[in-house]
Amino acid sequence: MSSVLVVGSMAYDSIETPKGKVEDTLGGSATYFSAAASLLTPVNVVAVVGEDFRHDELNFLRIRKVNFDGLQQEKGKTFRWGGRYSEDFNERETLYTQLNVFEDFSPQIPPAYKTTPYVFLANIGPQLQQQVLQQMDAPLFTAMDTMNFWISGNYESLLEVIGQVDCLMLNDSEARQLVDESNLVKALQKIAALGPEVVIVKKGEHGAVMRTQKGLFFAPAFPISEVVDCTGAGDSFAGGFMGYLASTDDLSENNLRKAMVFGSIVASFCVEDFGIRRLQSLTLAEIQERYRQFRQLTSVE
Amino acid sequence: MSSVLVVGSMAYDSIETPKGKVEDTLGGSATYFSAAASLLTPVNVVAVVGEDFRHDELNFLRIRKVNFDGLQQEKGKTFRWGGRYSEDFNERETLYTQLNVFEDFSPQIPPAYKTTPYVFLANIGPQLQQQVLQQMDAPLFTAMDTMNFWISGNYESLLEVIGQVDCLMLNDSEARQLVDESNLVKALQKIAALGPEVVIVKKGEHGAVMRTQKGLFFAPAFPISEVVDCTGAGDSFAGGFMGYLASTDDLSENNLRKAMVFGSIVASFCVEDFGIRRLQSLTLAEIQERYRQFRQLTSVE
Numbered sequence: 001m002s003s004v005l006v007v008g009s010m011a012y013d014s015i016e017t018p019k020g021k022v023e024d025t026l027g028g029s030a031t032y033f034s035a036a037a038s039l040l041t042p043v044n045v046v047a048v049v050g051e052d053f054r055h056d057e058l059n060f061l062r063i064r065k066v067n068f069d070g071l072q073q074e075k076g077k078t079f080r081w082g083g084r085y086s087e088d089f090n091e092r093e094t095l096y097t098q099l100n101v102f103e104d105f106s107p108q109i110p111p112a113y114k115t116t117p118y119v120f121l122a123n124i125g126p127q128l129q130q131q132v133l134q135q136m137d138a139p140l141f142t143a144m145d146t147m148n149f150w151i152s153g154n155y156e157s158l159l160e161v162i163g164q165v166d167c168l169m170l171n172d173s174e175a176r177q178l179v180d181e182s183n184l185v186k187a188l189q190k191i192a193a194l195g196p197e198v199v200i201v202k203k204g205e206h207g208a209v210m211r212t213q214k215g216l217f218f219a220p221a222f223p224i225s226e227v228v229d230c231t232g233a234g235d236s237f238a239g240g241f242m243g244y245l246a247s248t249d250d251l252s253e254n255n256l257r258k259a260m261v262f263g264s265i266v267a268s269f270c271v272e273d274f275g276i277r278r279l280q281s282l283t284l285a286e287i288q289e290r291y292r293q294f295r296q297l298t299s300v301e
Numbered sequence: 302m303s304s305v306l307v308v309g310s311m312a313y314d315s316i317e318t319p320k321g322k323v324e325d326t327l328g329g330s331a332t333y334f335s336a337a338a339s340l341l342t343p344v345n346v347v348a349v350v351g352e353d354f355r356h357d358e359l360n361f362l363r364i365r366k367v368n369f370d371g372l373q374q375e376k377g378k379t380f381r382w383g384g385r386y387s388e389d390f391n392e393r394e395t396l397y398t399q400l401n402v403f404e405d406f407s408p409q410i411p412p413a414y415k416t417t418p419y420v421f422l423a424n425i426g427p428q429l430q431q432q433v434l435q436q437m438d439a440p441l442f443t444a445m446d447t448m449n450f451w452i453s454g455n456y457e458s459l460l461e462v463i464g465q466v467d468c469l470m471l472n473d474s475e476a477r478q479l480v481d482e483s484n485l486v487k488a489l490q491k492i493a494a495l496g497p498e499v500v501i502v503k504k505g506e507h508g509a510v511m512r513t514q515k516g517l518f519f520a521p522a523f524p525i526s527e528v529v530d531c532t533g534a535g536d537s538f539a540g541g542f543m544g545y546l547a548s549t550d551d552l553s554e555n556n557l558r559k560a561m562v563f564g565s566i567v568a569s570f571c572v573e574d575f576g577i578r579r580l581q582s583l584t585l586a587e588i589q590e591r592y593r594q595f596r597q598l599t600s601v602e
Contacts (some may be wrong), residue, residue, distance in 0.1 A: 206507040218521035
């Protein structure tokens with residue numbers, strides 16, 4: 001069993017969905033990722049928070065062997081985000097973004113973290129992702145996320161970091177935008193040509209696709225009859241995926257596929273309640289039970 | 302091996318896609334369905350055409366044991382449809398619809414067809430679908446398609462026919478519209494409560510989902526790197542699905558799942574060229590080869 005390092009954001013989110021609303025609830029990519037991955041393996045976190053940060057809310061993660069030695073606290077307020085989902089959850093409107101201390105985030109990797117074998121660079125600027133990689137000591141498997149903002153605004157430095165990681169995860173429309181290709185099969189080929197041996201495209205309710213040198217793999221989204229809040233689903237997917245890989249220390253094709261299923265399952269729990277609530281109460285036994293059910297969803301003899 | 306009956310349209314389509322355009326090419330739901338199903342099992346067709354119909358173009362289907370005794374020819378012109386696809390194939394604009402002889406279509410089932418065990422009611426008015434069912438002699442398995450036009454305009458008679466079939470196939474947005482439910486898992490439950498034991502939701506490039514009393518099954522769309530024309534993909538799916546069921550005469554859960562995969566595969570060939578061209582040249586060996594590849598797409602040990 002190996003540890004996984006995540007570098008990303010910690011935030012207070014205000015979220016409105018067809019099922020209700022919450023205000024200033026703990027969120028951010030590093031939070032969702034570590035809440036998901038820590039169910040499977042130890043996690044090292046690098047992120048930045050402000051003076052208003054409620055440290056006690058991380059206690060449930062500390063119990064799960066999440067190490068916060070890399071949590072930087074700066075003068076000012078914690079990153080805040082507000083968003084609203086449409087009736088069918090297919091559209092999300094950003095109501096406000098207050099970067100606050102996140103604006104000057106400069107990730108410093110504590111010495112004890114530098115040999116973490118699995119590294120996840122959540123959706124932060126490509127220069128910061130680069131800065132993290134430079135501080136690491138020969139990681140075994142590196143993965144990164146990105147978004148449309150960096151694709152249109154920081155294309156060159158984004159390509160540079162993409163060329164250095166083993167795995168790129170991004171969503172459907174971002175994959176098409178990154179290589180200017182509307183056909184997903186071709187887009188996956190073009191992205192692989194940029195460097196990453198493993199490319200994962202997240203398609204929300206339509207599941208996720210992975211491309212490796214061995215071929216394509218489709219994991220449906222685990223069917224959920226009561227979606228409450230989709231915030232953090234992508235980072236939970238990444239946490240389940242990376243957490244499973246690190247916990248098994250096996251990068252074979254079949255294990256990458258299992259990791260995709262774990263990612264999909266953890267994300268399916270995440271959307272069942274607001275914010276990180278469901279990930280907070282989630283147990284490994286529940287994940288394993290859903291894994292068993294998941295197998296039936298695509299099984300043909 | 303049993304036969305399958307299809308009742309639907311025959312048409313001349315003019316189609317514009319990002320890959321080119323064709324004019325007055327043979328199309329229609331009964332055409333796509335029988336071109337697909339006839340690769341697997343004998344097909345009986347009921348449809349209507351006008352005096353301008355080019356009967357020779359059906360010869361490739363006659364060779365494949367498609368029976369056209371139920372093809373009605375009426376005074377006037379054949380149904381014509383024109384459509385244009387967007388750059389990413391996600392939107393389709395109807396340029397014109399000329400119902401012509403299809404406007405007064407009254408499906409007459411030839412006596413020799415009445416005992417056909419498998420019946421597919423393609424996307425025609427629910428009253429006509431009803432009229433077909435009344436003429437049949439205790440079919441083993443009946444399936445139907447429908448569309449938004451009938452859901453909003455003929456809701457009551459649509460519900461009546463849905464209550465009488467074993468299987469309803471429709472697309473994503475139609476399923477949600479039919480039972481006014483944005484969550485797909487719940488929509489599938491509500492549709493099953495209307496009667497059909499098998500409900501299939503087609504999601505285009507995102508594959509298809511089947512709900513039976515045994516649970517949910519997800520079949521991804523077979524990945525195609527060069528999509529040329531999506532016209533007829535849904536009817537090809539139905540043809541592959543029903544053709545496989547009829548050819549094996551096995552309605553077990555596992556065989557329904559296999560039929561979903563055959564449907565998905567035949568549809569994936571259909572979109573590789575304009576109109577019915579690819580289905581015209583397609584062989585059973587090619588379907589079987591892709592079936593083998595398909596299994597790898599979702600396989601986890």
